[in-house]
Amino acid sequence: MAAKTKAVRLTARQLERIARALADPRRYQILEQIGKxxxxxxxxxxxxxxxxxxxxxxxxxxELETAGLIRxxxxxxxxTLELDRxxxxxxxDHLNRI
Amino acid sequence: MAAKTKAVRLTARQLERIARALADPRRYQILEQIGKxxxxxxxxxxxxxxxxxxxxxxxxxxELETAGLIRxxxxxxxxTLELDRxxxxxxxDHLNRI
DNA sequence: TTGACGGTTAGACAAATATCGAACTATCGA
DNA sequence: TCGATAGTTCGATATTTGTCTAACCGTCAA
Numbered sequence: 001m002a003a004k005t006k007a008v009r010l011t012a013r014q015l016e017r018i019a020r021a022l023a024d025p026r027r028y029q030i031l032e033q034i035g036k037x038x039x040x041x042x043x044x045x046x047x048x049x050x051x052x053x054x055x056x057x058x059x060x061x062x063e064l065e066t067a068g069l070i071r072x073x074x075x076x077x078x079x080t081l082e083l084d085r086x087x088x089x090x091x092x093d094h095l096n097r098i
Numbered sequence: 099m100a101a102k103t104k105a106v107r108l109t110a111r112q113l114e115r116i117a118r119a120l121a122d123p124r125r126y127q128i129l130e131q132i133g134k135x136x137x138x139x140x141x142x143x144x145x146x147x148x149x150x151x152x153x154x155x156x157x158x159x160x161e162l163e164t165a166g167l168i169r170x171x172x173x174x175x176x177x178t179l180e181l182d183r184x185x186x187x188x189x190x191d192h193l194n195r196i
Numbered sequence: 197t198t199g200a201c202g203g204t205t206a207g208a209c210a211a212a213t214a215t216c217g218a219a220c221t222a223t224c225g226a
Numbered sequence: 227t228c229g230a231t232a233g234t235t236c237g238a239t240a241t242t243t244g245t246c247t248a249a250c251c252g253t254c255a256a
Contacts, residue, residue, distance in 0.1 A: 016123055023121035024214075025114055035196040043233070056215055058234055077223045077232045083196075092193055098133040098186065122244075141203070154245055156204055175202045175253050 008090040014068055018091050021067040026050065027060050031069065034083045043079040106188040112166055116189050119165040124148065125158050129167060132181045141177040 010018070021027055033049060034041045047057060061081065064070045068087045073080045108116070119125055131147060132139045145155060159179065162168045166185045171178045 019117075019123075019126065020121045023118045025117075026214080028117065031196055047232095052214090053216060054233065055217080055235080059214080062234090074233085079233065088196065092190065095190055095193070098129055098181075118243095124244080145202095150244090151246060152203060153205080153247080157244075160204090172203085177203065 008086040010068075010087070010090050010094060014087075015091070015094060017067040018069060018087075021063055021069060024060070024063075026052065027064055030060060030064065030081070031083065034070065034081050039085070040080055040082045043081060046081065106184040108166075108185070108188050108192060112185075113189070113192060115165040116167060116185075119162055119167060122158070122161075124150065125162055128158060128162065128179075129181065132168065132179050137183070138178055138180045141179060144179065 022031075029050070030046060033046065037045075043057070043061070047054065050057060052060075061070070061072060061079075064081075065072050069084060069091075071082045071084055073082060120129075127148070128144060131144065135143075141155070141159070145152065148155060150158075159168070159170060159177075162179075163170050167182060167189075169180045169182055171180060
């Protein structure tokens with residue numbers, strides 16, 4: 001095992017951003033959806049599951065991105081969200097230390 | 099191993115509360131402090147480490163308590179904070195499922 | 197009993213933020 | 227070239243929330 005998740009070091013500021021990002025249920029659901037889809041999900045597919053404006057969704061995406069939890073791959077008209085497993089694991093490890 | 103942490107089932111509402119509770123750095127520090135002290139810590143000891151009013155601290159304690167993350171034992175004039183390891187573990191398990 | 201002390205509650209206030217509509221940019225097919 | 231479509235950015239708004247001060251409640255020792 002041990003795929004592409006290499007050890008990630010999170011700064012205090014990043015940890016804080018991640019915690020805040022997870023605090024909003026909508027954003028958590030987004031992460032969940034990406035996870036359920038195997039790690040990547042198109043932005044359009046997201047919209048179909050979240051009853052919010054495109055503007056709002058875009059806002060949440062940026063929030064998750066700056067927290068480091070996802071990467072956004074833009075190709076042509078479309079965008080694809082990808083969960084950063086390394087960061088996610090690092091955050092879990094951090095919480096586990098309590 | 100396997101001490102007193104028995105399986106805990108968290109409702110969606112509780113999960114949300116916990117995420118929100120962790121979003122504030124102050125509250126996270128409180129949890130951290132309790133953890134570092136082996137799971138319990140007097141309220142007075144807390145105050146010495148957090149540069150906030152007693153009122154503010156009380157507010158955060160209640161927030162952590164209603165989230166289920168800590169229990170507050172009141173005896174006479176004093177209060178003691180205790181980390182609920184079962185709930186904490188259940189939350190980690192939940193995050194791990196993503 | 198009374199005063200000091202630990203903690204809580206209530207109310208106010210400022211900062212953060214989730215959301216929206218509207219205007220915008222960029223891409224792609226006809 | 228035009229129009230439709232995917233997503234972003236901006237500005238406004240309403241809600242949430244972290245913090246404080248002030249007043250309060252219980253406990254304990256003198």
